[in-house]
Amino acid sequence: MSEAAFDDSEINQDDSQEDVMTPAELIAKLEEAWLNEKFSPELQENKSEVVECVMEQLTHMESNLQRVKKGDAKASIHRMEVDRVRFVLASYLRSRLQKIEKFFPHVLEREKTRADGEPSLLSPEEFAFAKEYYDNTEAYLKAVALKRMPPNLQSIDMLKAVPEPCLDSFVFLRVKEKQENILIEPETDDQREYVVDLEEGSQHLMRYRAIAPLISNGAVQLI
Amino acid sequence: MDPSEVEFLAEKELVKIIPNFSLDKIYLIGGDLGPFNPGLPVDVPLWLALNFKQRQKCRIIPADWMDVEKLEEIRELEKREEAFTPVPSPYYMELTKLLLNHASDNIPKADEIRTLVKDIWDTRIAKLRLSADSFISQQEAHAKLDNLTLMEINTIREFLLDSLNCMYKLRSNLQPGSSGRTFTDF
Numbered sequence: 146m147s148e149a150a151f152d153d154s155e156i157n158q159d160d161s162q163e164d165v166m167t168p169a170e171l172i173a174k175l176e177e178a179w180l181n182e183k184f185s186p187e188l189q190e191n192k193s194e195v196v197e198c199v200m201e202q203l204t205h206m207e208s209n210l211q212r213v214k215k216g217d218a219k220a221s222i223h224r225m226e227v228d229r230v231r232f233v234l235a236s237y238l239r240s241r242l243q244k245i246e247k248f249f250p251h252v253l254e255r256e257k258t259r260a261d262g263e264p265s266l267l268s269p270e271e272f273a274f275a276k277e278y279y280d281n282t283e284a285y286l287k288a289v290a291l292k293r294m295p296p297n298l299q300s301i302d303m304l305k306a307v308p309e310p311c312l313d314s315f316v317f318l319r320v321k322e323k324q325e326n327i328l329i330e331p332e333t334d335d336q337r338e339y340v341v342d343l344e345e346g347s348q349h350l351m352r353y354r355a356i357a358p359l360i361s362n363g364a365v366q367l368i
Numbered sequence: 369m370d371p372s373e374v375e376f377l378a379e380k381e382l383v384k385i386i387p388n389f390s391l392d393k394i395y396l397i398g399g400d401l402g403p404f405n406p407g408l409p410v411d412v413p414l415w416l417a418l419n420f421k422q423r424q425k426c427r428i429i430p431a432d433w434m435d436v437e438k439l440e441e442i443r444e445l446e447k448r449e450e451a452f453t454p455v456p457s458p459y460y461m462e463l464t465k466l467l468l469n470h471a472s473d474n475i476p477k478a479d480e481i482r483t484l485v486k487d488i489w490d491t492r493i494a495k496l497r498l499s500a501d502s503f504i505s506q507q508e509a510h511a512k513l514d515n516l517t518l519m520e521i522n523t524i525r526e527f528l529l530d531s532l533n534c535m536y537k538l539r540s541n542l543q544p545g546s547s548g549r550t551f552t553d554f
Contacts (some may be wrong), residue, residue, distance in 0.1 A: 168397045176377075183369065202397050219394050222416065226396050229415065231388055232376070244515060259457075265541040313540075315532045317513075327435060332507045341510055348521075 157353055163296050167245060168202055172230060179237040181360055184317070184355055184367035187310040188244045188252055189360065193268045245275050248310050250303035253279060264361075279303065312354045321350050322364040327355055378462035379415035382542055384429040385409075387420065414466065421471050428471040434456065434464070436477050439484040446491045451554050452515040461519045492520060503520050504535070 166174065178192045206227050212221045227250070245252055253275050256266050267275060283303070291299050324343040328350065331338050343349065348368065358363045380398075382391055382410070395545055400466040401412055411431060412420075428544040433456030445453050465483040468506040496516070513521070 172398050174532050206397065207545055218389075218391055222394055222419075223396065225415065225419065226398065227375075230397060236373075311527045311533060311537075313533075315529050315536075317525070329510045333538070336507070336509075346514075348513045348516060350513060353507060368521065 171195065171198050171202070175230070175233055177363075177366055179233050179240070181367045182237055182240045182244075182293075185357075185360065186312060186314040186316075187357075188241065188248065188255075188266060190264050191266055191268050191271070196238070197235065197269070199230065203231060203234070207329065218259065241271065242274070244272060244310075246278060248307065249275050249278050249282070250307050251309055254304060312352075314353050315350055316353045316356075317348065317350050317368050318356060318365045319368050320345055320365050324359060324364055327351075329355060369522050371519065371522060375462050375466070377457035377518065379413065381414050381433070381457070381459055381463065382411045382418045382469075383414050383463075384409050384428040385417045385420060386429065387426045389425050403422055414463070418470050421474075428467060428474045428505050430458065430467065430475045431463070433460070434467070434481055435474060436480050436484065437489070438444075439481060443484055443488050443491070446488055450495070452492060452495060452513070454515050455517055458517050458521070460485065460517065473476060489498065489520075490498075492516075493523065496520060496524060499523055504528075504531065507535075507539075 158345050174192070174195050178189070206223055210220055210224055210227070236315060252266065256275075259266065283301070286301060287299075290326065291301060320343040323345045326340045327343060329339055329341060341349075343365070356365055360367065386407060386409050387404040388406060390404050391402055392404045393400055393501060396415075401416070404410055410459060418426055419427065420427055429484050433442075438456070442453070442456065464481065468478050469476060475481065497509070499513075
């Protein structure tokens with residue numbers, strides 16, 4: 146057919162040596178991370194391996210597309226798919242940045258106090274961004290208002306000044322792995338706490354706090 | 369989430385098309401498709417099927433459930449039951465809308481199907497409003513919503529979640545010894 150400027154089999158070969166996942170699984174993981182980030186009230190764990198692999202796939206495809214003459218039938222199909230993946234990736238990163246800006250002192254605090262073995266919350270670029278944002282905000286507040294305050298009121302505690310994410314927000318979720326005995330806290334004094342079992346494939350509405358740890362290990366998916 | 373983003377997810381669903389062109393296998397990041405031969409059915413994601421259809425390069429075969437009798441049965445069942453009945457597809461609304469807008473010539477009795485699906489949707493949304501109302505008034509902390517589709521959840525998502533969060537904040541300030549942490553306004 147068309148002089149295959151796409152040696153498409155290349156892509157699958159490269160990745161089967163490096164990644165444990167197929168490209169299709171990679172994209173599925175990206176979409177899961179995108180939805181989880183979109184719907185959770187706090188910043189989720191960093192998925193930089195997924196982001197980097199997806200970027201690799203996209204740049205590979207983009208460079209193939211550059212080499213091909215316009216009007217090639219396959220090229221337009223690949224182009225459409227690249228646009229779709231790029232949209233998800235951009236939306237995911239934007240979601241994270243919005244939360245970093247909104248909760249910047251708490252995000253930096255979480256990153257500072259996490260144990261050595263735990264996965265990091267921010268990618269190196271995100272960390273640099275958060276630090277800069279913190280410094281810029283502090284400098285701005287000083288220049289605009291604080292330096293005109295009486296000397297004993299010139300400092301500001303960012304952790305107190307910036308609201309925390311509300312972990313008791315309600316979220317919708319779908320269960321991927323069966324879970325037993327999830328504790329549901331009572332809303333009012335006259336209710337008691339109770340436990341529910343989460344069946345695989347079922348969908349629920351409950352507080353984020355009750356299922357937060359299950360998101361990072363992939364047992365539930367926010368929807 | 370914007371409804372167009374829900375539609376974006378729905379566009380990944382596979383549909384059967386009959387192409388009128390040939391093309392050998394293509395290796396997309398998301399999986400392999402084809403080869404395409406004129407007259408032979410092949411499964412492709414909806415986003416690609418719609419693109420081909422708009423360029424008049426294929427005919428789309430509607431899914432089994434997109435049939436007047438089946439949908440009438442589903443509609444009757446939905447009206448009878450109080451709970452949500454299982455849906456023919458987790459993206460039934462989006463598929464119907466996209467296929468009827470772009471490929472109604474490939475779907476027999478398109479108008480009737482449009483009306484039936486709308487009826488089913490309306491019944492389910494009415495049930496959803498009722499259950500959201502009782503969830504709030506009973507001050508429940510947990511609900512199971514197995515047969516709801518993403519588009520239906522998305523319709524009340526913002527309103528319901530915002531209201532629940534507001535109510536939680538109001539209630540937790542009433543409890544003695546509340547932590548005094550600051551919360552965001554939204």
